[in-house]
Amino acid sequence: MWAKLVPRPTSVRALTRLPNTDGGKAKPRTRPRKSVSHAQSTEIAERKEREREMEKVVPEAEELPKTIVRRVVKDKLSHCSPDVDMSIHKDALLAFSESARIFIHYLSATANDICRESKRQTISANDVLKALEDIEFPEFVKPLTASLDDFRQNNAGKKAKAAKVKEVKKRKLEEEQPGGGGEREEEEDRDGSGDD
Incomplete structure:
Protein backbone atom coordinates (compact mmCIF):
# COMPACT_ATOMS: atom_id res chain seq x y z
CA MET A 1 0.00 0.00 0.00
CA TRP A 2 2.80 2.43 0.90
CA ALA A 3 4.70 1.48 -2.23
CA LYS A 4 1.99 3.06 -4.34
CA LEU A 5 2.16 6.34 -2.45
CA VAL A 6 5.95 6.85 -2.51
CA PRO A 7 7.36 7.51 -5.97
CA ARG A 8 10.40 5.38 -6.83
CA PRO A 9 13.39 6.77 -8.70
CA THR A 10 13.62 5.27 -12.16
CA SER A 11 17.37 5.44 -12.65
CA VAL A 12 20.67 5.41 -10.83
CA ARG A 13 21.18 9.02 -11.85
CA ALA A 14 18.03 9.95 -9.99
CA LEU A 15 19.38 8.27 -6.85
CA THR A 16 22.57 10.38 -6.89
CA ARG A 17 20.80 13.73 -7.19
CA LEU A 18 19.76 15.85 -4.28
CA PRO A 19 16.63 17.95 -4.45
CA ASN A 20 17.17 21.65 -4.98
CA THR A 21 15.73 23.77 -2.21
CA ASP A 22 14.79 26.66 -4.53
CA GLY A 23 12.31 24.51 -6.46
CA GLY A 24 14.51 24.16 -9.53
CA LYS A 25 16.00 21.03 -11.05
CA ALA A 26 17.85 18.56 -8.88
CA LYS A 27 21.61 19.09 -8.58
CA PRO A 28 24.04 16.17 -8.85
CA ARG A 29 25.80 15.22 -5.61
CA THR A 30 29.41 16.35 -5.70
CA ARG A 31 32.30 16.09 -3.31
CA PRO A 32 34.34 19.18 -2.55
CA ARG A 33 37.72 18.94 -4.27
CA LYS A 34 40.88 19.39 -2.31
CA SER A 35 43.44 21.59 -3.93
CA VAL A 36 46.51 19.45 -4.50
CA SER A 37 49.68 20.67 -6.15
CA HIS A 38 51.37 18.75 -8.93
CA ALA A 39 54.22 17.70 -6.61
CA GLN A 40 51.77 16.39 -4.03
CA SER A 41 49.80 14.45 -6.62
CA THR A 42 53.01 12.89 -7.94
CA GLU A 43 54.03 11.96 -4.40
CA ILE A 44 50.62 10.41 -3.73
CA ALA A 45 50.80 8.45 -6.98
CA GLU A 46 54.29 7.16 -6.13
CA ARG A 47 53.15 6.15 -2.63
CA LYS A 48 50.18 4.24 -4.06
CA GLU A 49 52.50 2.53 -6.55
CA ARG A 50 54.84 1.43 -3.73
CA GLU A 51 51.88 0.12 -1.75
CA ARG A 52 50.71 -1.90 -4.76
CA GLU A 53 54.20 -3.34 -5.19
CA MET A 54 54.40 -4.27 -1.54
CA GLU A 55 51.09 -6.10 -1.66
CA LYS A 56 51.31 -9.81 -2.17
CA VAL A 57 51.08 -10.53 -5.86
CA VAL A 58 52.06 -14.17 -5.38
CA PRO A 59 49.47 -16.44 -3.77
CA PHE A 137 73.37 -23.29 -16.13
CA PRO A 138 75.52 -26.29 -17.15
CA GLU A 139 77.68 -25.92 -14.00
CA PHE A 140 74.70 -27.19 -11.95
CA VAL A 141 74.30 -30.43 -13.91
CA LYS A 142 77.24 -32.32 -12.40
CA PRO A 143 76.48 -31.55 -8.70
CA LEU A 144 72.78 -32.15 -9.26
CA THR A 145 73.47 -35.52 -10.91
CA ALA A 146 75.66 -36.54 -7.96
CA SER A 147 73.00 -35.42 -5.48
CA LEU A 148 70.31 -37.27 -7.42
CA ASP A 149 72.38 -40.48 -7.42
CA ASP A 150 72.90 -40.20 -3.64
CA PHE A 151 69.18 -39.67 -3.14
CA ARG A 152 68.34 -42.71 -5.28
CA GLN A 153 70.80 -44.90 -3.34
CA ASN A 154 69.44 -43.76 0.03
CA ASN A 155 65.88 -44.25 -1.16
CA ALA A 156 66.68 -47.71 -2.53
CA GLY A 157 68.26 -48.64 0.82
CA LYS A 158 65.14 -47.49 2.67
CA LYS A 159 62.90 -49.46 0.32
CA ALA A 160 65.03 -52.59 0.74
CA LYS A 161 64.95 -52.21 4.52
CA ALA A 162 61.17 -51.77 4.51
CA ALA A 163 60.80 -54.85 2.29
CA LYS A 164 62.96 -56.90 4.71
CA VAL A 165 60.87 -55.79 7.70
CA LYS A 166 57.71 -56.73 5.84
CA GLU A 167 59.15 -60.12 4.93
CA VAL A 168 60.14 -60.80 8.56
CA LYS A 169 56.63 -59.97 9.77
CA LYS A 170 55.14 -62.24 7.12
CA ARG A 171 57.42 -65.13 8.18
CA LYS A 172 56.49 -64.68 11.84
CA LEU A 173 52.81 -64.86 10.95
CA GLU A 174 53.40 -68.02 8.91
CA GLU A 175 55.37 -69.63 11.78
CA GLU A 176 52.57 -68.90 14.23
CA GLN A 177 50.05 -70.49 11.87
CA PRO A 178 51.71 -73.52 10.20
CA GLY A 179 49.95 -74.57 7.04
CA GLY A 180 47.74 -71.55 7.26
CA GLY A 181 45.05 -73.47 9.17
CA GLY A 182 46.31 -73.85 12.75
CA GLU A 183 43.11 -72.47 14.22
CA ARG A 184 40.93 -74.90 12.26
CA GLU A 185 42.84 -77.91 13.61
CA GLU A 186 42.24 -76.76 17.19
CA GLU A 187 38.52 -76.35 16.47
CA GLU A 188 38.35 -79.84 14.96
CA ASP A 189 40.06 -81.33 18.08
CA ARG A 190 37.47 -79.68 20.30
CA ASP A 191 34.65 -81.12 18.22
CA GLY A 192 36.16 -84.59 18.42
CA SER A 193 36.56 -84.97 14.67
CA GLY A 194 40.37 -84.58 14.75
CA ASP A 195 43.08 -87.12 15.69
CA ASP A 196 42.96 -88.44 19.27
Missing part, protein backbone atom coordinates in the same frame (compact mmCIF):
# COMPACT_ATOMS: atom_id res chain seq x y z
CA GLU A 60 50.61 -18.16 -0.59
CA ALA A 61 50.51 -21.54 -2.29
CA GLU A 62 53.34 -20.49 -4.62
CA GLU A 63 55.58 -19.03 -1.92
CA LEU A 64 58.62 -20.93 -0.76
CA PRO A 65 58.75 -21.63 2.98
CA LYS A 66 60.57 -18.71 4.58
CA THR A 67 62.23 -20.86 7.24
CA ILE A 68 63.75 -23.14 4.60
CA VAL A 69 64.99 -20.18 2.55
CA ARG A 70 66.46 -18.56 5.68
CA ARG A 71 68.18 -21.83 6.63
CA VAL A 72 69.70 -22.31 3.16
CA VAL A 73 70.93 -18.70 2.98
CA LYS A 74 72.40 -18.78 6.51
CA ASP A 75 74.11 -22.10 5.75
CA LYS A 76 75.73 -20.68 2.62
CA LEU A 77 76.75 -17.49 4.43
CA SER A 78 78.32 -19.51 7.25
CA HIS A 79 80.44 -21.38 4.67
CA CYS A 80 81.56 -18.06 3.14
CA SER A 81 82.50 -16.45 6.46
CA PRO A 82 82.52 -18.99 9.32
CA ASP A 83 83.81 -16.57 11.95
CA VAL A 84 80.98 -14.01 11.51
CA ASP A 85 77.33 -14.65 12.36
CA MET A 86 75.44 -12.65 9.75
CA SER A 87 71.83 -11.66 10.06
CA ILE A 88 69.53 -11.39 7.07
CA HIS A 89 67.21 -8.44 6.59
CA LYS A 90 63.56 -9.23 5.90
CA ASP A 91 63.69 -7.61 2.46
CA ALA A 92 66.81 -9.58 1.53
CA LEU A 93 65.11 -12.79 2.58
CA LEU A 94 62.11 -11.88 0.45
CA ALA A 95 64.42 -11.16 -2.49
CA PHE A 96 66.10 -14.56 -2.11
CA SER A 97 62.74 -16.28 -1.88
CA GLU A 98 61.29 -14.51 -4.93
CA SER A 99 64.38 -15.11 -7.07
CA ALA A 100 64.39 -18.81 -6.14
CA ARG A 101 60.68 -19.06 -6.94
CA ILE A 102 61.17 -17.41 -10.32
CA PHE A 103 64.14 -19.69 -11.08
CA ILE A 104 62.05 -22.76 -10.22
CA HIS A 105 59.20 -21.58 -12.46
CA TYR A 106 61.59 -20.88 -15.34
CA LEU A 107 63.34 -24.24 -14.94
CA SER A 108 60.07 -26.18 -14.70
CA ALA A 109 58.63 -24.40 -17.76
CA THR A 110 61.75 -25.26 -19.77
CA ALA A 111 61.68 -28.88 -18.56
CA ASN A 112 57.99 -29.04 -19.48
CA ASP A 113 58.79 -27.82 -23.01
CA ILE A 114 61.46 -30.52 -23.35
CA CYS A 115 59.00 -33.13 -22.12
CA ARG A 116 56.33 -32.03 -24.61
CA GLU A 117 58.83 -32.11 -27.48
CA SER A 118 59.41 -35.76 -26.57
CA LYS A 119 55.61 -36.27 -26.60
CA ARG A 120 55.50 -37.24 -22.93
CA GLN A 121 53.39 -35.89 -20.09
CA THR A 122 55.64 -36.65 -17.12
CA ILE A 123 58.77 -34.60 -16.47
CA SER A 124 61.76 -36.80 -15.62
CA ALA A 125 65.04 -35.94 -13.93
CA ASN A 126 66.78 -36.06 -17.30
CA ASP A 127 64.37 -33.38 -18.58
CA VAL A 128 65.36 -31.12 -15.68
CA LEU A 129 69.08 -31.72 -16.33
CA LYS A 130 68.60 -30.92 -20.02
CA ALA A 131 66.61 -27.79 -19.06
CA LEU A 132 69.50 -26.62 -16.87
CA GLU A 133 71.78 -26.83 -19.90
CA ASP A 134 69.21 -25.05 -22.08
CA ILE A 135 68.86 -22.09 -19.69
CA GLU A 136 72.67 -21.87 -19.57
Whole structure:
Protein backbone atom coordinates (compact mmCIF):
# COMPACT_ATOMS: atom_id res chain seq x y z
CA MET A 1 0.00 0.00 0.00
CA TRP A 2 2.80 2.43 0.90
CA ALA A 3 4.70 1.48 -2.23
CA LYS A 4 1.99 3.06 -4.34
CA LEU A 5 2.16 6.34 -2.45
CA VAL A 6 5.95 6.85 -2.51
CA PRO A 7 7.36 7.51 -5.97
CA ARG A 8 10.40 5.38 -6.83
CA PRO A 9 13.39 6.77 -8.70
CA THR A 10 13.62 5.27 -12.16
CA SER A 11 17.37 5.44 -12.65
CA VAL A 12 20.67 5.41 -10.83
CA ARG A 13 21.18 9.02 -11.85
CA ALA A 14 18.03 9.95 -9.99
CA LEU A 15 19.38 8.27 -6.85
CA THR A 16 22.57 10.38 -6.89
CA ARG A 17 20.80 13.73 -7.19
CA LEU A 18 19.76 15.85 -4.28
CA PRO A 19 16.63 17.95 -4.45
CA ASN A 20 17.17 21.65 -4.98
CA THR A 21 15.73 23.77 -2.21
CA ASP A 22 14.79 26.66 -4.53
CA GLY A 23 12.31 24.51 -6.46
CA GLY A 24 14.51 24.16 -9.53
CA LYS A 25 16.00 21.03 -11.05
CA ALA A 26 17.85 18.56 -8.88
CA LYS A 27 21.61 19.09 -8.58
CA PRO A 28 24.04 16.17 -8.85
CA ARG A 29 25.80 15.22 -5.61
CA THR A 30 29.41 16.35 -5.70
CA ARG A 31 32.30 16.09 -3.31
CA PRO A 32 34.34 19.18 -2.55
CA ARG A 33 37.72 18.94 -4.27
CA LYS A 34 40.88 19.39 -2.31
CA SER A 35 43.44 21.59 -3.93
CA VAL A 36 46.51 19.45 -4.50
CA SER A 37 49.68 20.67 -6.15
CA HIS A 38 51.37 18.75 -8.93
CA ALA A 39 54.22 17.70 -6.61
CA GLN A 40 51.77 16.39 -4.03
CA SER A 41 49.80 14.45 -6.62
CA THR A 42 53.01 12.89 -7.94
CA GLU A 43 54.03 11.96 -4.40
CA ILE A 44 50.62 10.41 -3.73
CA ALA A 45 50.80 8.45 -6.98
CA GLU A 46 54.29 7.16 -6.13
CA ARG A 47 53.15 6.15 -2.63
CA LYS A 48 50.18 4.24 -4.06
CA GLU A 49 52.50 2.53 -6.55
CA ARG A 50 54.84 1.43 -3.73
CA GLU A 51 51.88 0.12 -1.75
CA ARG A 52 50.71 -1.90 -4.76
CA GLU A 53 54.20 -3.34 -5.19
CA MET A 54 54.40 -4.27 -1.54
CA GLU A 55 51.09 -6.10 -1.66
CA LYS A 56 51.31 -9.81 -2.17
CA VAL A 57 51.08 -10.53 -5.86
CA VAL A 58 52.06 -14.17 -5.38
CA PRO A 59 49.47 -16.44 -3.77
CA GLU A 60 50.61 -18.16 -0.59
CA ALA A 61 50.51 -21.54 -2.29
CA GLU A 62 53.34 -20.49 -4.62
CA GLU A 63 55.58 -19.03 -1.92
CA LEU A 64 58.62 -20.93 -0.76
CA PRO A 65 58.75 -21.63 2.98
CA LYS A 66 60.57 -18.71 4.58
CA THR A 67 62.23 -20.86 7.24
CA ILE A 68 63.75 -23.14 4.60
CA VAL A 69 64.99 -20.18 2.55
CA ARG A 70 66.46 -18.56 5.68
CA ARG A 71 68.18 -21.83 6.63
CA VAL A 72 69.70 -22.31 3.16
CA VAL A 73 70.93 -18.70 2.98
CA LYS A 74 72.40 -18.78 6.51
CA ASP A 75 74.11 -22.10 5.75
CA LYS A 76 75.73 -20.68 2.62
CA LEU A 77 76.75 -17.49 4.43
CA SER A 78 78.32 -19.51 7.25
CA HIS A 79 80.44 -21.38 4.67
CA CYS A 80 81.56 -18.06 3.14
CA SER A 81 82.50 -16.45 6.46
CA PRO A 82 82.52 -18.99 9.32
CA ASP A 83 83.81 -16.57 11.95
CA VAL A 84 80.98 -14.01 11.51
CA ASP A 85 77.33 -14.65 12.36
CA MET A 86 75.44 -12.65 9.75
CA SER A 87 71.83 -11.66 10.06
CA ILE A 88 69.53 -11.39 7.07
CA HIS A 89 67.21 -8.44 6.59
CA LYS A 90 63.56 -9.23 5.90
CA ASP A 91 63.69 -7.61 2.46
CA ALA A 92 66.81 -9.58 1.53
CA LEU A 93 65.11 -12.79 2.58
CA LEU A 94 62.11 -11.88 0.45
CA ALA A 95 64.42 -11.16 -2.49
CA PHE A 96 66.10 -14.56 -2.11
CA SER A 97 62.74 -16.28 -1.88
CA GLU A 98 61.29 -14.51 -4.93
CA SER A 99 64.38 -15.11 -7.07
CA ALA A 100 64.39 -18.81 -6.14
CA ARG A 101 60.68 -19.06 -6.94
CA ILE A 102 61.17 -17.41 -10.32
CA PHE A 103 64.14 -19.69 -11.08
CA ILE A 104 62.05 -22.76 -10.22
CA HIS A 105 59.20 -21.58 -12.46
CA TYR A 106 61.59 -20.88 -15.34
CA LEU A 107 63.34 -24.24 -14.94
CA SER A 108 60.07 -26.18 -14.70
CA ALA A 109 58.63 -24.40 -17.76
CA THR A 110 61.75 -25.26 -19.77
CA ALA A 111 61.68 -28.88 -18.56
CA ASN A 112 57.99 -29.04 -19.48
CA ASP A 113 58.79 -27.82 -23.01
CA ILE A 114 61.46 -30.52 -23.35
CA CYS A 115 59.00 -33.13 -22.12
CA ARG A 116 56.33 -32.03 -24.61
CA GLU A 117 58.83 -32.11 -27.48
CA SER A 118 59.41 -35.76 -26.57
CA LYS A 119 55.61 -36.27 -26.60
CA ARG A 120 55.50 -37.24 -22.93
CA GLN A 121 53.39 -35.89 -20.09
CA THR A 122 55.64 -36.65 -17.12
CA ILE A 123 58.77 -34.60 -16.47
CA SER A 124 61.76 -36.80 -15.62
CA ALA A 125 65.04 -35.94 -13.93
CA ASN A 126 66.78 -36.06 -17.30
CA ASP A 127 64.37 -33.38 -18.58
CA VAL A 128 65.36 -31.12 -15.68
CA LEU A 129 69.08 -31.72 -16.33
CA LYS A 130 68.60 -30.92 -20.02
CA ALA A 131 66.61 -27.79 -19.06
CA LEU A 132 69.50 -26.62 -16.87
CA GLU A 133 71.78 -26.83 -19.90
CA ASP A 134 69.21 -25.05 -22.08
CA ILE A 135 68.86 -22.09 -19.69
CA GLU A 136 72.67 -21.87 -19.57
CA PHE A 137 73.37 -23.29 -16.13
CA PRO A 138 75.52 -26.29 -17.15
CA GLU A 139 77.68 -25.92 -14.00
CA PHE A 140 74.70 -27.19 -11.95
CA VAL A 141 74.30 -30.43 -13.91
CA LYS A 142 77.24 -32.32 -12.40
CA PRO A 143 76.48 -31.55 -8.70
CA LEU A 144 72.78 -32.15 -9.26
CA THR A 145 73.47 -35.52 -10.91
CA ALA A 146 75.66 -36.54 -7.96
CA SER A 147 73.00 -35.42 -5.48
CA LEU A 148 70.31 -37.27 -7.42
CA ASP A 149 72.38 -40.48 -7.42
CA ASP A 150 72.90 -40.20 -3.64
CA PHE A 151 69.18 -39.67 -3.14
CA ARG A 152 68.34 -42.71 -5.28
CA GLN A 153 70.80 -44.90 -3.34
CA ASN A 154 69.44 -43.76 0.03
CA ASN A 155 65.88 -44.25 -1.16
CA ALA A 156 66.68 -47.71 -2.53
CA GLY A 157 68.26 -48.64 0.82
CA LYS A 158 65.14 -47.49 2.67
CA LYS A 159 62.90 -49.46 0.32
CA ALA A 160 65.03 -52.59 0.74
CA LYS A 161 64.95 -52.21 4.52
CA ALA A 162 61.17 -51.77 4.51
CA ALA A 163 60.80 -54.85 2.29
CA LYS A 164 62.96 -56.90 4.71
CA VAL A 165 60.87 -55.79 7.70
CA LYS A 166 57.71 -56.73 5.84
CA GLU A 167 59.15 -60.12 4.93
CA VAL A 168 60.14 -60.80 8.56
CA LYS A 169 56.63 -59.97 9.77
CA LYS A 170 55.14 -62.24 7.12
CA ARG A 171 57.42 -65.13 8.18
CA LYS A 172 56.49 -64.68 11.84
CA LEU A 173 52.81 -64.86 10.95
CA GLU A 174 53.40 -68.02 8.91
CA GLU A 175 55.37 -69.63 11.78
CA GLU A 176 52.57 -68.90 14.23
CA GLN A 177 50.05 -70.49 11.87
CA PRO A 178 51.71 -73.52 10.20
CA GLY A 179 49.95 -74.57 7.04
CA GLY A 180 47.74 -71.55 7.26
CA GLY A 181 45.05 -73.47 9.17
CA GLY A 182 46.31 -73.85 12.75
CA GLU A 183 43.11 -72.47 14.22
CA ARG A 184 40.93 -74.90 12.26
CA GLU A 185 42.84 -77.91 13.61
CA GLU A 186 42.24 -76.76 17.19
CA GLU A 187 38.52 -76.35 16.47
CA GLU A 188 38.35 -79.84 14.96
CA ASP A 189 40.06 -81.33 18.08
CA ARG A 190 37.47 -79.68 20.30
CA ASP A 191 34.65 -81.12 18.22
CA GLY A 192 36.16 -84.59 18.42
CA SER A 193 36.56 -84.97 14.67
CA GLY A 194 40.37 -84.58 14.75
CA ASP A 195 43.08 -87.12 15.69
CA ASP A 196 42.96 -88.44 19.27
